[in-house]
Amino acid sequence: MTQKKIAIVPPHGLKLTQAADIKQRKLHLKADAVIVGSGAGGAIAAYELAAKGKSVVVLEAGPYVPSEKFTEMMAIAMGTLYQDHGGQSNADGDISILQGACVGGSTVVNAALCFRTPDYYLKLWAQEFGLSNLSPAVMAPYFDKVEANLKIRQNGPHETSIGAEMINAGLQKLGIPAGVARRNVKDCGLTGFCFAGCVSDRKQSMLVTYLPWAAAHGARIYADTRATRVLAEGGVARGIEAEVVDPASGRKKADLRVDAPIVVLAAGPVQTPLLLQKSQLANSSGQVGKNFACHPTLSLTAEFDDKVDDFHGAAHSLYVDKYTLPEEGGYLLLNAVQDPVEASFQVEPGTGKPYVSYMSRYRNTLRLITLIHDKNVGEVSWKDGAKHIRYTVDDADFEAMKAGLKTNARVLFAAGARRVHLPSSQALVMESPADIDRVIDGLKNQPARYRYTSFHPQGTCRMGADPAKTVVNPHGETHDVRNLYIADASLLPTSIGYNPSETVYALASYIADHINAAHPAAAQG
Amino acid sequence: MPEPTSTSLHPHTLQALAQIQRMDRRAFLRFGLAAAGVAAGAGLLAPGAAQAALPEGIKVMSAGEHAVFQRLLAVMLPTDGSALVPAAQIPVMQTLDAALLATMEPHILQGLKGGVRYFDDGPQARYGKRFTALGDAEAARFCDEWADSPELPQRALAMGLKKLVGLAYWAHPPTWAPLGYDGPVTRKWGLQSLGNAPLPQVSQAQPQ
Structure with a gap:
């Protein structure tokens, strides 16, 4: 030596x-x-x-890519920082599997959440x-x-976002305890651009x-x-x-x-x-x-009467883990800020004027993510000289997702949402809490039906x-x-x-x- | 759970559909970079250029494919009466062509081209016309019907082709202003870099 x-x-x-x-x-x-x-x-x-x-x-x-070259535009970040330029997915192409590369x-x-x-x-x-x-x-x-090494600690009171505060109000109305995020961040700049790399090196x-x-x-x-x-x-x-x-x-x-x-x-x-x-x-x-498992996520998007402007702040600041262990439901809720490019394809309001109307109200929206504990049902292998990720959401896991989406929707309505959009291929909207069970109970576990994202292959x-x-x-x-x-x-x-x-x-x-x-x-x- | 995969499309078309579905984030780069180049080089589409068979800057799409994408853009983003930037002022087709289609693997591109044809032929049975010949209301209805189809490829095409066209529009920062979104902020806010963290203290844990 x-x-x-x-x-x-x-x-x-x-x-x-x-x-x-x-x-x-x-x-x-x-x-x-x-x-x-x-x-x-x-x-x-x-x-x-x-x-x-x-x-x-x-x-x-x-x-x-040194941090001074980060652009805070997901367009650029995906191409330079992510696996397959952000294009990695399961074989069906309906779950985006994101990894840094x-x-x-x-x-x-x-997003530095620990x-x-x-x-x-x-x-x-x-x-x-x-x-x-x-x-x-x-x-x-x-x-x-x-x-200690990564400065992992609980967010301070100011390390939040407008959307997180609104969601927290909804949680309080329902009596659901909110968790305060712990992150490996030092003196967070509250830009909300964790997913595009931290320009100011505050993320550790x-x-x-x-x-x-x-x-x-x-x-x-x-x-x-x-x-x-x-x-x-x-x-x-x-x-x-x-x-x-x-x-x-x-x-x-x-x-x-x-x-x-x-x-x-x-x-x-x-x-x-x-x-x-x-x-x-x-x-x-x-x-x-x-x-292979990957913690599939689906986001619900809530529309409010007033502007929310949930653009910046801590990328993640609150979570709900009351139901996260398998016996409790198997799902975790997480808030996250969202830019307009991502918002443009998260839901399907209907083609034409409904879509224009929806995007025109982007400032009035926020999202809440449902992440599920999934079974290890997938496989990574070579196929015809290329990687192949075979993974479809298990039927039992889909039921956990549905349960999580129900809680998610209840929280958003309690936060004051006018309506809540589901991330499905077709237009699917809940106009009031009375719609939640009917709409979500009707969801079927089908490929190319939902807009899944995974950040956690494992x-x-x-x-x-x-x-x-x-x-x-x-x-x-x-x-x-x-x-x-x-x-x-x-x-x-x-x-x-x-x-x-x-x-x-x-x-x-x-x-x-x-x-x-x-x-x-x-x-x- | 999983429904049977339709065999009515060539496997390369299904691969292309899968690629479209997963391009949500990759596309940002390609569109973001190409958008800048297209905007700087080819300039914005003149009003009326949308009707041209193949506007300047289109190298990969055929005239027929351009017609389908252009029609889809008009149907999904009717900005008149809204504060949104009219699609004709954004080089959407050039961005789509240069940023995505030009960089596709050849077999994926061929699959996508097959998918575009399949989509254009889709309304024949119910409406007696190609997609490009449908009126605005019929075309929007057709898109919504396929988005809720029991057939996987139809759902994937309705969702994927609209995503493609939408990304080619929203990737342009000028489209954000009417939404009130202010984009990057670190430099605007004057946030200073904290740089590298100092070496940590000696490790505490011992193996067991």
Whole structure:
């Protein structure tokens, strides 16, 4: 292990290598650890390993977009920061599956909402997956740690939005308790543009925290670099093969190989299983890519008599989790601000004059999101040389969605809504609370009928004690390949019904500690 | 639960429909970037250009496809009598062509073209006319009927083609002003960057 001099974290920006910096056709690197992905899991693993003196290489398929280039226009953000330019979806094309695809990953474009993994799921995972090591007592210090490092705290009274205040009034009328969001944000500017990246670096994404910290400890970060194969010999990980791709032309610029005795995959729940499948590794269970879940969401849009102007403020500030555990209903309600481009296709008021009339009243609208805890019924795989995400909303999950939509609509009417629009292919409006049961009971679970969005893919490389049923052992190492670790939301054995970012932060920290314990000294340098 | 997929459309058409459905956010980029280029280069459509067979700047659509999209735009965004910017003042067709169609994979584009034909032929059975020949009221009714169709491809087309055309309009920032939406604010509000966070203290947790 080489002792490295600790550099000072620069005030702005990140030292890394991009495609434009590469002059050779082939690069061959050596390191103690190579990490695929620079999002929540990858960045934390990179820092934790580098801080213990390991030489670390991070490979990120997406580009490096410094925060001063963020535009606060979703048009631009989707193309530069999101997977498939925001176009990733299930095979039916009716669920938009959004993931960050840039240096910093989804932490750059999420709304910074944080929840500790509920004890309910930690206990369930212990019972059903043998993860008794992830007890609430063991995980608590990891949550404490990432909360301190990422400035995760409850919103202050001013960190809200006009829409959230109106929804809160509705909740109070109904006697439903509102949760106050906890976010990894420092001195929030209240612009409402979390989903397009935080221009002023107030969101404590990996871009301004763990990645510059890892770089300060010597980690070498490569953007525009897509891993193509995991290297292993005799059941032991050896490194990664990758391609550096010019983001402007899409052409390969160089082949890159990293030889490393520790390999950590943190490319996310879609790309990590695809990489393992392509490498034909770690899949003796046949579970790689299976058990995909994604927390599908549907938004109801409420119209009010007066202008709301719910454009800015905290992107998320309140939630309702009274019904979130499966036994309570299996759904979570979240407020969110909405720009007019997104509002333009969220509902179908009717073609022509009804649509013009609806959009003319955009200032009078706000939305409330219903997110469901879903079953792990999907699968990520290769099909005809392209990724294929097979996932349809399960019938039982759709009933949970309907229950959530009913509560959602009641809250919006209690907040004073004149009418509430459903996100269906056809015009579907509730004019009063008396319409709620009739309209929502009539919904059928059909593809291309609703306008779903998912921000939380998960579950495709389950963690567990049984090698026949899971991909990764309780400490993050694959059952089949020694020294090959996974540290992203692929690990989650079940969906958790809440935003999973803090779960990933904590799990990545936990797994990094185990890697450091298992590899107290490394010598590639 | 899932209803049977219609076999009346070529698989590439269904793929194109899927792509349209999932383009909600990707489209923003393409439309946003192309809109700027189109607005700067080709200029706004002159009133009446909407009736031209193929206005300047259209490179991917055929004249027939342009007629379908142009008719759909007129039917879904009748801005007269409202405060909205008239669609004729926004280069919607050029944006759609340059920003989306020109960047589609060839097999997806061919599927979409098939879908546009299918959509245009759709009213023949009930109305005895193509979509492009329907009057305003009939065309709007046809769109709403397909949006609530028991046939998956008809729902997907009604929803997807309208989304395409709508995005090509709303991606232009000038369309936001009548809505009262003020767009980006960080620089306008003078918010300063906080930059990188300092290194954290030594880690507290230990592996168990």
